[in-house]
Amino acid sequence: MELIQHNRCFDGEQRIYAFNSKVLNGEARFGIFLPPQALLGQACPTLFYLAGLTCTEDTFAIKAHAQRLAAQLGFILISPDTSPRGEHVAQGDSWDLGQGAGFYINATQAPWAEHYQMERFIVDELYELVSHNFPIHGHKIGIFGHSMGGHGALTLALKYPEKFKSVSAFAPICAPSQCPWGEKAFSHYLGADQAEWKKHDASALVLAKGALFKEILIDQGQQDQFYAQLNPALFQQACTQVGQHLTLREHAGYDHGYYFIQSFIDEHLQFHAVQLDT
Amino acid sequence: MELIQHNRCFDGEQRIYAFNSKVLNGEARFGIFLPPQALLGQACPTLFYLAGLTCTEDTFAIKAHAQRLAAQLGFILISPDTSPRGEHVAQGDSWDLGQGAGFYINATQAPWAEHYQMERFIVDELYELVSHNFPIHGHKIGIFGHSMGGHGALTLALKYPEKFKSVSAFAPICAPSQCPWGEKAFSHYLGADQAEWKKHDASALVLAKGALFKEILIDQGQQDQFYAQLNPALFQQACTQVGQHLTLREHAGYDHGYYFIQSFIDEHLQFHAVQLDT
Numbered sequence: 001m002e003l004i005q006h007n008r009c010f011d012g013e014q015r016i017y018a019f020n021s022k023v024l025n026g027e028a029r030f031g032i033f034l035p036p037q038a039l040l041g042q043a044c045p046t047l048f049y050l051a052g053l054t055c056t057e058d059t060f061a062i063k064a065h066a067q068r069l070a071a072q073l074g075f076i077l078i079s080p081d082t083s084p085r086g087e088h089v090a091q092g093d094s095w096d097l098g099q100g101a102g103f104y105i106n107a108t109q110a111p112w113a114e115h116y117q118m119e120r121f122i123v124d125e126l127y128e129l130v131s132h133n134f135p136i137h138g139h140k141i142g143i144f145g146h147s148m149g150g151h152g153a154l155t156l157a158l159k160y161p162e163k164f165k166s167v168s169a170f171a172p173i174c175a176p177s178q179c180p181w182g183e184k185a186f187s188h189y190l191g192a193d194q195a196e197w198k199k200h201d202a203s204a205l206v207l208a209k210g211a212l213f214k215e216i217l218i219d220q221g222q223q224d225q226f227y228a229q230l231n232p233a234l235f236q237q238a239c240t241q242v243g244q245h246l247t248l249r250e251h252a253g254y255d256h257g258y259y260f261i262q263s264f265i266d267e268h269l270q271f272h273a274v275q276l277d278t
Numbered sequence: 279m280e281l282i283q284h285n286r287c288f289d290g291e292q293r294i295y296a297f298n299s300k301v302l303n304g305e306a307r308f309g310i311f312l313p314p315q316a317l318l319g320q321a322c323p324t325l326f327y328l329a330g331l332t333c334t335e336d337t338f339a340i341k342a343h344a345q346r347l348a349a350q351l352g353f354i355l356i357s358p359d360t361s362p363r364g365e366h367v368a369q370g371d372s373w374d375l376g377q378g379a380g381f382y383i384n385a386t387q388a389p390w391a392e393h394y395q396m397e398r399f400i401v402d403e404l405y406e407l408v409s410h411n412f413p414i415h416g417h418k419i420g421i422f423g424h425s426m427g428g429h430g431a432l433t434l435a436l437k438y439p440e441k442f443k444s445v446s447a448f449a450p451i452c453a454p455s456q457c458p459w460g461e462k463a464f465s466h467y468l469g470a471d472q473a474e475w476k477k478h479d480a481s482a483l484v485l486a487k488g489a490l491f492k493e494i495l496i497d498q499g500q501q502d503q504f505y506a507q508l509n510p511a512l513f514q515q516a517c518t519q520v521g522q523h524l525t526l527r528e529h530a531g532y533d534h535g536y537y538f539i540q541s542f543i544d545e546h547l548q549f550h551a552v553q554l555d556t
Contacts (some may be wrong), residue, residue: 007537008501008529014537065343067540223286251286259285259292262345 001133004029010071011036014061019129023121024084025114029057030126033067037074038135045140045278046076046130047269048122048164050149050156053181054100057081063258069266073273078130080122082149084115096181097188103176104152105200107189116189122152123160140276142166144268146261147226151176154202154216154235161212166275168217168268170261171224174235175203181229203234211244217271218246219264221254279411282307288349289314292339301395301403302362307335308404311345315352316413323418323556324354324408325547326400326442328427328434331459332378335359341536347544351551356408358400360427362393374459375466381454382430383478385467394467400430401438418554420444422546424539425504429454432480432494432513439490444553446495446546448539449502452513453481459507481512489522495549496524497542499532 005016012035021028038044049060060066060079070077083089083102090111092098098112107116130136143164145153150172157167176182177197186197198204216239220232232248239246254260272278283294290313299306316322327338338344338357348355361367361380368389370376376390385394408414421442423431428450435445454460455475464475476482494517498510510526517524532538550556 007533007535008499008531008541009537010541011531062536063340065346065540067537068343068346068544221286253286253289255285257285258340259287259345262343263286263288266346 001129009033009067012039012067012071014067016057021121021125023117023125026084026086026089028084028121028126029081031057031061031079032130032134033061033070033077034134035071035074035076038076041135042074043135043137044074044076045142045273045276046078046136047272048141048143048153049077049079050104050122050143050145050152051079051082052145052147052149053082054095055082055149056100063262064265065262066265066269069269073269073278075269075272076134076136078126080126083118089115092188097184101148101185103148103185103189104156105189109189109191112189118152119156123156123163127163140165140278142272142276144168144170144272145172146170147256148173148181150218151182151202155200155205158202158205158209158212166272167213168271170219170264170268171221171226171230171256172202172218172232172235173230175201175231177201177204178234179229179231203231203238206235206238206242206244210242213244214275215245215247217268218248219268220248220250221256221260222250222252223254224256226256279407287311287345290317290345290349292345294335297407299362299399299403301399303393304362304364304367306362306399306404307359309335309339309357310408310412311339311348311355312412313349313352313354316354319413320352321413321415322352322354323420323551323554324356324414325550326419326421326431327355327357328382328400328421328423328430329357329360330423330425330427331360332373333360333427334378337536341540342543343540344543344547347547351547351556353547353550354412354414356404358404361396367393370466375462379426379463381426381463381467382434383467387467387469390467396430397434401434401441405441418443418556420550420554422446422448422550423450424448425534426451426459428496429460429480433478433483436480436483436487436490444550445491446549448542448546449498449504449508449534450480450496450510450513451508453479453509455479455482456512457507457509481509481516484513484516484520484522488520491522492553493523493525495546496526497546498526498528499534499538500528500530501532502534504534
């Protein structure tokens with residue numbers, strides 16, 4: 001790991017690291033906020049934050065305004081980049097495919113499969129790397145995210161509940177098999193077989209997995225310019241069907257961006273603190 | 279005024295406006311946060327925030343993390359761009375001169391004087407524009423800023439104490455007549471006469487004006503990479519000499535950037551709330 005940037009922040013440190021990822025077959029970057037408790041070596045509850053389309057490893061640190069309360073609650077916050085990067089990595093035809101649009105799945109199709117292995121990257125390689133290098137409380141790890149990263153948070157939590165004990169999302173893509181963003185990404189990364197898509201669709205997954213979490217929290221803006229891509233009602237119906245407790249809050253006037261996220265970020269940290277019993 | 283962007287944020291609104299500035303002789307932009315109280319039409323205490331070199335009208339809104347507490351305290355926050363802009367506007371040889379580096383003074387020298395009139399822009403044109411268009415409490419207006427904008431906040435407050443009733447700064451350029459950034463900007467914008475420079479130098483101004491404020495707050499990081507440009511000790515000496523109460527806090531480990539600013543932004547808002555008796 002190479003330390004690329006570090007800034008004192010609320011008596012903790014906001015850092016960016018780069019390392020050579022075997023899984024992504026190239027350099028990978030992630031941001032990490034270490035609260036004061038972590039700098040003292042105390043085992044800290046930890047949240048992975050998965051960002052949305054076009055974002056990078058520093059979007060969350062700059063725009064989500066999470067550090068103030070994370071420092072108080074003693075949360076480590078980890079924010080990986082949203083895809084493999086570099087000239088050697090396949091690029092899409094637009095901002096919703098390819099670099100900046102990894103969708104947190106393992107691609108099986110050419111030319112994507114060589115680098116686009118974001119699911120294994122997050123849940124295996126990065127998870128182990130940070131667990132070995134930072135004072136992470138191994139039983140108090142949660143995950144959250146935004147938009148494409150909300151899809152990532154919900155699906156990775158449902159696939160790996162032993163690794164992520166709490167989950168929440170801001171304006172997540174709740175049913176990627178049934179929206180233009182997801183259909184485009186899944187057809188490129190996974191191929192035409194829609195049965196395969198269902199394994200990476202939060203609304204389908206919760207039907208398959210049942211009620212795994214005491215509670216899931218989703219915040220959604222009613223003025224979200226991408227509302228038609230997100231389908232929170234489908235996820236809500238699926239949760240109801242299997243008895244998964246979901247708190248879905250729709251907020252009048254709020255859109256899809258980080259001014260929305262920062263308005264509710266404290267409540268997400270508090271939610272995870274309760275779920276993880278910190 | 280043209281509304282360029284607006285986002286719901288903490289039940290208020292973060293906006294960007296553009297308008298045709300007579301003073302700057304071209305289009306000018308500013309950011310404004312309207313807390314919920316302002317949206318209801320209540321007269322709100324208001325802070326002008328002046329940003330540093332290379333920043334624009336949206337830097338503060340994205341990076342300073344001020345909206346949460348501003349919404350609670352009912353503060354309107356106004357963040358102008360840092361210079362005139364456009365292809366018709368003179369540009370410097372580097373990021374510390376010209377566009378993005380207006381230094382909040384009125385240039386007297388060619389080619390700068392035609393557009394670089396940032397002092398009149400802030401204290402006359404923008405001040406009047408926002409006072410007419412938003413529910414600003416006319417007797418509760420303060421000013422703060424960062425680096426070059428900290429210099430701007432201190433000097434404009436000392437020049438116009440009838441307009442700005444409270445003042446604070448993050449890592450301000452405290453004695454621009456005596457540091458490379460200030461010497462370069464002042465020699466270009468104001469010419470070679472250093473007596474003229476003193477009129478725009480916070481440390482010289484406080485000696486000339488005396489104790490105008492009940493208290494001034496400055497936060498400064500000890501790991502600031504630009505510490506040699508800032509000279510807080512000179513401002514402190516000048517304040518002591520004239521009996522101006524100054525709270526100068528030096529913080530171990532903090533650098534010059536917005537991770538430093540966000541760590542102490544709440545305390546600046548609280549300081550202004552007390553000074554303005556909100």
